[in-house]
Amino acid sequence: MARSSKAAVSAAGARVIAMRGAGYYSSNTAGAKQVIDSAAELALSAIAGMALPADGRPFAIADYGAADGGTSLDMMRRLVGAVRARDGGLPVSLTYTDLPSNDFSALFSLLQAEGGEGREGGLGREPGVFVFGSGTSFYRQILPDATLHLGFSATAMHWLSRSPGPIAGHTHAVGAAPEERAAYRAQSLADWDTILLARARELVPGGVLVMANFCVDENGHYLGWTGGVNMHDRFAAHWRALQDEGTITEAEHRAAALQQYYKTAEEFAAPFRDPASAVSLAGLRLERVFTRVTPCPYRAAFEQHGDAASFARSYIPTLRSWTESTFLSALDPARGPERRRAIVDRFYDLYEAEVAASPAGHAMDYVHCFMVIRKV
């Protein structure tokens, strides 16, 4: 999960972060799709209340951090349908953004798929629908000024634009010491301003952003910890175990830190609360903000079937889809790709064995902050 792990690459030394391509991501992220389906309701409401372009320009929708487009596809169909229901002749453009390393071929193959016997054609093949990709970080302006009607982003913006540094003895900011955590927080708040100001330039007046981002909720819960086993602590423990058994070096151990931060709803809302902030002055207004926990679908399935090994086999790949590149890139390149791959395989095998042997409390519930933001 974590819909796109493609954090922006802002500085020369930025870490390489990449999703596994070729549809691996979407097929392992059933929960991410549930979140997007929820956000779709917010987006549909926004479209219903929005002035449509009357000057021949397309109604422009963007998905920021779209990965292979699989998780948002049903929503996109509904959004296009909602625009069409109001104005059947209005062209609609869909711009999917992600880092250059994203698997855009998977995206375009999905969107431009030919229809046929019992098979629906890709959304990009519908008359009047125009599909684009942009391999541009969402930390930069992606669309020209005042051309965007509806911007959407799900489960992408917890990835920071650059690494605030190592985290001693852990692999995520949620387990960092206070001063390390403060550096991650500061980067995240600065990044949030950057994201919002870029979107403020892109939006038409009256345009809307609908976002669902990972957060720390009112109960202190976050992705991977909603009261049971703490997923991030388990990552850290298994990574530590690899060092303890001599598989990885101390330097490699230290090099693995997910370039992420989970903000609270208050932190998300802060720029809007201050009428003198750059975000407020740019015309952005927060219309709705709430948090919601989406139960882990793999855990839910386990509650039904009760097969711990099967649960572990389905659960670990979804964790792997968004963490693998961080752990791979922490390993010394001198080991060569095969050895590095083998080490990372062992890392996830250890985690899978733990879950299979002792499944109680393992779950990756999603904890999201949903927002509706309007440009005045």
Place this chain on the structure above:
Amino acid sequence: MARSSKAAVSAAGARVIAMRGAGYYSSNTAGAKQVIDSAAELALSAIAGMALPADGRPFAIADYGAADGGTSLDMMRRLVGAVRARDGGLPVSLTYTDLPSNDFSALFSLLQAEGGEGREGGLGREPGVFVFGSGTSFYRQILPDATLHLGFSATAMHWLSRSPGPIAGHTHAVGAAPEERAAYRAQSLADWDTILLARARELVPGGVLVMANFCVDENGHYLGWTGGVNMHDRFAAHWRALQDEGTITEAEHRAAALQQYYKTAEEFAAPFRDPASAVSLAGLRLERVFTRVTPCPYRAAFEQHGDAASFARSYIPTLRSWTESTFLSALDPARGPERRRAIVDRFYDLYEAEVAASPAGHAMDYVHCFMVIRKV
């Protein structure tokens, strides 16, 4: 060569055509870049004489069949500079199109590259420049109605939207029997109408297309035959040799036919000559058309250095870059990828050995038809 081998995939049974990715294409296609640099002059003239958008919309440029964007990058910089020289504040959008299987990551990595010590940053990082990819065949409408100012395409549209069938005893329509050749010609003429009508919808009134496509020129010359050794005959001969020695089957031999056709300048111009044609009625006018031969840069280098083996080593990869997928896909999938790769390696090795042993007359001069087309 052949800047992009990504012919459109229009019918369910269309053949798989793909370029080798990750920059392999551009670095082996020095001649293709020379052609684009020539076409750039036509495009610069077009921009100089064009009404610029005054309603806040971007000046929109598209490159159809762009592959990794490497060969057109210098031209794109010049075009953006020309727009900026006329209106410094005008946003410019660059849309790069190719088939979904194109290496869009290579494209975006090039365009979004960070600058640094002695390194120019990517064109997509310039303020007011917005870069998009579209994994949509140029046989379909790619941009919304009346949004395109300058469309560009080089060395891409000789790829047909679907295969007109096998070619007995040869691997290209230039060596086909009359009735086979007629089928390729008919497909090519129909495809040309389809391409032009899609562009007519995209262009703003006054917008311009600049194209440089492979052709058969007034001397009967075409890519791979400008009086010396006929490259297409050599492909056919070496492919035949693989069958004769028992390396490939008769069915595999028959299955290799490049999905291409080289039109004459007259064939390119025909839809414009008829005022009642769909293309004319759609508002497209042919302002310039001429053919030009661009000497093979590998051959030119050989004339200087005289090292036949070195010539063969540089020459064959550029041929391979746009033919490999056709020959690979002709081989029985049951052979498995490694064996198929080995057979294709042998095919190009045979050709390379021939050139090294007997370099006289080998050259892949480009024979292009340049066109400037305006939407009234």
